[in-house]
Amino acid sequence: MSKNKKRKASDFVLNSITYLSSTVSLITLLGILIFIFGQGFKLLNVDLLVENFESQGYVADLYDNVRLCNCEPTIEFDENTYYSPKWGVALSDTTDLLGRTVVKVEFVDKDSPLYKVRDKGIGNDPIELRDEYHIIRIAFDEYPTALSRYGSENMINYLEANDSLREIEFQTEGGGIRGSIITTLYLIVLTLAFALPIGIAAAIYLNEYAPANKVTKLMRSLIETLTGVPSIIYGLMGLAVFVPLTVKLTSATGGNLLSGAMTLAVILLPIIIRTTEESLKVIPDDYRQASLALGASKTQTTFQIVLPSAVPGIMTATLLAIGRIIGESAALVFAIGTAIKDEVSLTGKSTSLAVHIWAMMTDEPANIELSATIAIIIMFIVVILNILIKIISGRYMKRKMGVSS
Amino acid sequence: MKQFVEGAFSIENLTLFYGNKLALNDINIDIHNKQVTALIGPSGCGKSTFLRTLNRMNDLIPNCKVDGSIYYGEENIYSQESDVIDLRRRIGMVFQKPNPFPMSIYENVAYGLKCQGIKDKNILQAAVKKALVDAALYEEVKDRLKESALSLSGGQQQRLCIARAIAMSPDVILMDEPTSALDPIATAKIEELITELKKDYTIIIVTHNMQQALRISDYTAFFLMGEIIEYGKTSELFSHPKNPKTEDYITGRFG
Numbered sequence: 001m002s003k004n005k006k007r008k009a010s011d012f013v014l015n016s017i018t019y020l021s022s023t024v025s026l027i028t029l030l031g032i033l034i035f036i037f038g039q040g041f042k043l044l045n046v047d048l049l050v051e052n053f054e055s056q057g058y059v060a061d062l063y064d065n066v067r068l069c070n071c072e073p074t075i076e077f078d079e080n081t082y083y084s085p086k087w088g089v090a091l092s093d094t095t096d097l098l099g100r101t102v103v104k105v106e107f108v109d110k111d112s113p114l115y116k117v118r119d120k121g122i123g124n125d126p127i128e129l130r131d132e133y134h135i136i137r138i139a140f141d142e143y144p145t146a147l148s149r150y151g152s153e154n155m156i157n158y159l160e161a162n163d164s165l166r167e168i169e170f171q172t173e174g175g176g177i178r179g180s181i182i183t184t185l186y187l188i189v190l191t192l193a194f195a196l197p198i199g200i201a202a203a204i205y206l207n208e209y210a211p212a213n214k215v216t217k218l219m220r221s222l223i224e225t226l227t228g229v230p231s232i233i234y235g236l237m238g239l240a241v242f243v244p245l246t247v248k249l250t251s252a253t254g255g256n257l258l259s260g261a262m263t264l265a266v267i268l269l270p271i272i273i274r275t276t277e278e279s280l281k282v283i284p285d286d287y288r289q290a291s292l293a294l295g296a297s298k299t300q301t302t303f304q305i306v307l308p309s310a311v312p313g314i315m316t317a318t319l320l321a322i323g324r325i326i327g328e329s330a331a332l333v334f335a336i337g338t339a340i341k342d343e344v345s346l347t348g349k350s351t352s353l354a355v356h357i358w359a360m361m362t363d364e365p366a367n368i369e370l371s372a373t374i375a376i377i378i379m380f381i382v383v384i385l386n387i388l389i390k391i392i393s394g395r396y397m398k399r400k401m402g403v404s405s
Numbered sequence: 406m407k408q409f410v411e412g413a414f415s416i417e418n419l420t421l422f423y424g425n426k427l428a429l430n431d432i433n434i435d436i437h438n439k440q441v442t443a444l445i446g447p448s449g450c451g452k453s454t455f456l457r458t459l460n461r462m463n464d465l466i467p468n469c470k471v472d473g474s475i476y477y478g479e480e481n482i483y484s485q486e487s488d489v490i491d492l493r494r495r496i497g498m499v500f501q502k503p504n505p506f507p508m509s510i511y512e513n514v515a516y517g518l519k520c521q522g523i524k525d526k527n528i529l530q531a532a533v534k535k536a537l538v539d540a541a542l543y544e545e546v547k548d549r550l551k552e553s554a555l556s557l558s559g560g561q562q563q564r565l566c567i568a569r570a571i572a573m574s575p576d577v578i579l580m581d582e583p584t585s586a587l588d589p590i591a592t593a594k595i596e597e598l599i600t601e602l603k604k605d606y607t608i609i610i611v612t613h614n615m616q617q618a619l620r621i622s623d624y625t626a627f628f629l630m631g632e633i634i635e636y637g638k639t640s641e642l643f644s645h646p647k648n649p650k651t652e653d654y655i656t657g658r659f660g
């Protein structure tokens with residue numbers, strides 16, 4: 001009887017510990033999610049995804065024949081937005097994606113003289129002043145210049161007090177992460193293109209061909225060790241080896257996408273080799289024997305029986321790899337650099353989303369909101385890729401294996 | 406002068422070591438063309454080992470050393486000139502556990518031919534159909550050739566493995582306890598199939614089932630501790646065993 005009680009007590013303690021631990025980890029995960037979504041959801045919009053990071057600046061003046069608007073606003077504004085009936089524009093004070101206080105265009109009437117202005121740059125092309133643009137300054141003929149730093153209310157008052165203006169300087173929104181998204185996708189494709197063939201081939205060698213001796217054993221444990229090396233050390237290696245290599249072979253002048261992808265590939269190799277080898281290991285020897293007994297060569301057996309059976313494992317390796325590529329920052333800071341770029345080229349600098357976050361957080365002050373937004377996007381990309389790969393491998397299995405489920 | 410017959414084996418002074426362990430000791434027998442030869446004997450006596458020497462599957466086992474010679478037709482398959490891949494195409498093998506590839510039924514049967522470089526769809530289709538018919542499986546699977554072979558029952562899988570071997574049109578089929586993983590009905594089907602197949606193929610089968618050996622085989626070899634104790638016509642070996650050890654074994658007094 002007391003034995004029974006004792007057992008029950010110990011069961012209770014063990015169960016409680018299990019429940020407690022899982023609750024703690026669940027709460028932690030939820031906390032991270034809530035933090036990221038809470039901080040980042042506000043900024044999440046399509047503009048952020050398609051906008052350039054660098055804002056484009058314009059200086060323009062009015063066309064000669066335009067007339068003042070004197071029109072009533074066609075939409076309603078909140079109390080922080082100021083409207084000039086004379087000019088038909090509404091402005092407000094906001095912070096941009098990078099956390100700077102700016103004067104933002106909320107509304108431009110179609111009849112406003114500012115709706116279409118003349119670019120003072122080369123060509124005198126007409127340009128539109130659009131919603132979301134930021135006004136830097138408006139200069140008048142006989143009035144002090146209205147600067148964005150004095151706020152939108154001041155700017156509207158100046159506009160109302162004048163019938164004409166000398167020039168207006170404004171810029172596109174900027175702060176977008178389009179370039180970093182493209183870089184990230186490039187990095188995924190390139191890195192996998194480097195790492196998968198080499199990694200799979202190495203795994204095949206180790207599992208199918210390598211003799212079971214000390215050298216092989218040593219090689220395996222070396223690969224195992226490499227898995228644990230901190231990525232910043234790989235970054236140093238990238239800087240020391242791949243950056244000079246790509247500079248020599250291509251038009252690159254410093255850290256570039258290619259050197260970054262190569263560095264990532266080296267980081268991924270041990271993971272890919274190990275995961276692939278694990279999946280090769282569990283393939284029953286029966287298959288190999290059956291294939292060889294049918295007069296297939298070793299190579300045929302490896303590539304037509306063994307490798308296809310390992311595809312699910314290789315897919316897992318790919319998923320792990322993609323996760324690592326998207327998440328890696330330390331190594332890339334060295335191997336590519338931290339310059340955020342809109343024009344992405346293989347031989348140029350640019351940042352992945354993770355390094356973009358890194359750059360945002362090392363800014364003064366740290367831009368936590370935008371970082372959280374990017375984090376949401378990263379998670380989104382990971383989920384999408386996950387689903388995509390599951391679908392692809394499912395299709396493959398169905399076609400190749402005739403597996404009906 | 407020896408007579409060489411395609412599809413027949415002549416084994417001379419065959420000795421096999423796994424490392425230092427003697428697994429086959431001075432085997433000398435002739436295996437007859439288009440007959441069923443059963444290999445019987447207690448567990449660990451070297452039946453599978455012997456069977457695997459016939460298509461050189463032992464080559465895959467590290468530190469396995471073979472001495473002596475095996476003539477297949479007029480070719481010594483352990484000589485330098487012998488091409489092991491070609492040999493295995495002519496000598497098919499069916500394993501103890503059904504081991505179809507994780508592919509469709511069709512692909513399983515077509516695999517060996519494809520490895521030989523045959524690409525013509527029509528030829529492949531015809532060959533697959535013929536092999537499945539010969540293995541008495543076609544009627545059961547003709548509507549589901551594209552389905553996974555793993556969806557078949559154990560007995561069907563084993564017949565698929567036989568079809569896979571037949572598709573290569575070998576001269577010989579080696580079978581290592583092909584029915585030991587099957588129920589009596591599936592076993593009966595395979596036995597029936599073997600009796601059918603021996604018209605066209607030399608069949609060498611390892612079995613633990615005395616009744617099975619008696620039912621389907623023409624010749625029987627009794628193995629003990631890596632040696633052949635007795636070899637001869639099945640009917641004689643079972644009715645008048647010359648060696649008392651053979652008698653003990655077949656009457657179930659040991660092993």
Ligand SMILES: Nc1ncnc2c1ncn2[C@@H]1O[C@H](COP(=O)(O)OP(=O)(O)OP(=O)(O)O)[C@@H](O)[C@H]1O
Pocket residue numbers: 423426428446447448449450451452453454455466
């Ligand atoms: N790969 C191997 N390495 C080392 N020894 C082996 C190997 N395969 C078999 N042996 C040994 O060789 C002997 C013969 O084995 P074999 O598998 O040929 O026996 P068998 O007659 O087929 O037995 P069973 O009826 O149980 O299948 C056994 O003692 C076994 O332990």
Ligand SMILES: [Mg+2]
Pocket residue numbers: 452453454581611
């Ligand atoms: Mg055996």
